[in-house]
Amino acid sequence: MFLESLRFEALGTGCQLFSVGGRPEELAGAAAWIGVMHSRLTRFDAASELSQLNDGAGRWLPVSAELEALLKEALRAYLVSGGLVHAGVLRALVAAGYARPFKEGPSTVLLGVPPPPPLPDMLAVGAGRARLQEGTGVDLGGIAKGWLADRLAERLGANCLVNLGGDLFARGGGPEGSGWPVGFAGKTLLLKDLGAATSGTRYRRWGADLHHLIDPRSGLPAVSDLEEVSVLAPTGADAEIFAKTALLLGREAGDYFLSGRSPGWWLYP
């Protein structure tokens, strides 16, 4: 069977799609869908659906099925991670100097905003609608890529690999049936129906203590004895959640957290 592939840029990063037996137009359609999701979910466009929700904090607003699902995923991530993967850190991210796309450079740094309240207190999601607590905002950059990779893999068929900026899901046996060959911690793993993700603080960094990974306990860029964590999980969404959680927990507690949850991980100090 022929291996079809497509590389493109979306979600502020490089993306790759692979499909065994897929048609080029199917991959192009999948990439276009990611483009639509990007335009809905970006916080850097005041007209996006997410920005509208943030701007309308304090009242119920209608949301699309995809945003509703992703907001519910944000609540799940909060629970799974014990509150560490917190989509409600938008104010802290902006205060840390990440108010515009990374390629445009940092914005003014005004550290000192209080830590966000628990996500279930600030975000309510109903059927086709959502409400944010006044004065709060959400950023879905920490959970969207893994979740979208899972959704896209569902669309692309039984034998595909979706990699959205390093957060990926490998579905089926790959080109040779034994699994998709994926680089992980310097090794090549054969992934079959597994997600993988990496979280780190050395990329998207603009100062000694300034980077994009906010610790919701402090409202400040995270301080950890780990610089990078790669994780395998049953889904891309879980891999992304587990990787961020382990990085925020640090080496010892992160190792403990991943035991029994993940079939493989790499903790890089």
Add this chain to the structure above:
Amino acid sequence: MALLPAWALKASAAVLTLLASAGSAVYVDGHLKNPSAPLRPAVVPAASRTFTIAGLEFAASAPASGGKVHLEPSVQATDSQQPLTSTSVS
């Protein structure tokens, strides 16, 4: 023709065995894998922070020589296939 005594045959067999063992050991010691031999395929230098594919820039993973890797037995690794893609920071 005089027959060799049994003890001489046994001693000869023992000496031959010892010589063969010693010769094998010398050969193996002299043919260790050269640790400075070039890797095939070439490995991207660990210092590289990003790489580009089709005009798109990807973050390279940190050098894998450090850190702690844990893989359950259910996870299969391979040396015979090149990775199509990698998980990486973004």
